[in-house]
Amino acid sequence: MLARSFYAGDAVEVAPRLLNKVLVRGPLAGRVVEVEAYRGQEDPASHAFRGRSKRNATMFEGPGRLYVYFTYGMHWCANVVCRPAGTAQAVLLRAVAPMAGVEAMWAARPRARRELDLANGPAKLCQAFAVTGADDGADLVLGDRSLVLVDDGTPPPARPGVSGRVGITVGDKEPWRFFVPGDRHVSRGPHVRT
DNA sequence: CTTTGGATCGTCT
DNA sequence: GACGATCCAAAGG
Secondary structure, eight states: OOOHHHHOSOHHHHHHHHTTOEEEETTEEEEEEEEEEEOGGGOTTSTTTTOOOTTTGGGGSOTTBEEEEEETTTEEEEEEEOSOTTSOOEEEEEEEEEEEOHHHHHHHOTTOOSGGGSSSSHHHHHHHTTOOGGGTTOBTTTTGGGEEEEOOSOOOOSSOEEEOOSSOSSSTTSOOEEEOTTOTTOOSSOOSOO
């Protein structure tokens, strides 16, 4: 289980540090292979760019919490908050490589055709791990709702893949998406370091 | 393999 | 009233 200090820092600094950590929920486990940094008030693409609101409140509640939001009328996505209470930055979990509880993930994602499709997207991994709005605000340091991030001894990539963020129309040029180079479980967007 | 359009609704303007 | 930090199926090469 990672200490709170692990999550504290600028999102662009914390994001690559999260690569190769393991998201665990009970019998389910998956290695984090892709993330994106969202820098709050300084980032027009961040939900917190225009300040606090009902939806983004968790982003303002301090490092180590899970910020879960609903989008496109049907999908949940999860972020790890990384700034002190009162400010708002977070790292979007974009893809994980299934490690354990894979059968349950298949059951949670009947649309998936290949193992690669189980959690290779921000809404897909939430489906695979049954993460919903009920999990918004969960404290990963305390293991709220069985959700934790752990270090299994695998270090982050010495040189992570870097690219612009996916699916946004402003701030999409900032190199704030990070991934494990060459890992097939990475979502849409570049998979290899250029 | 790539491209395209539909689904679907809470949030903020 | 418009628009998403997306996903999927279908159609075309």
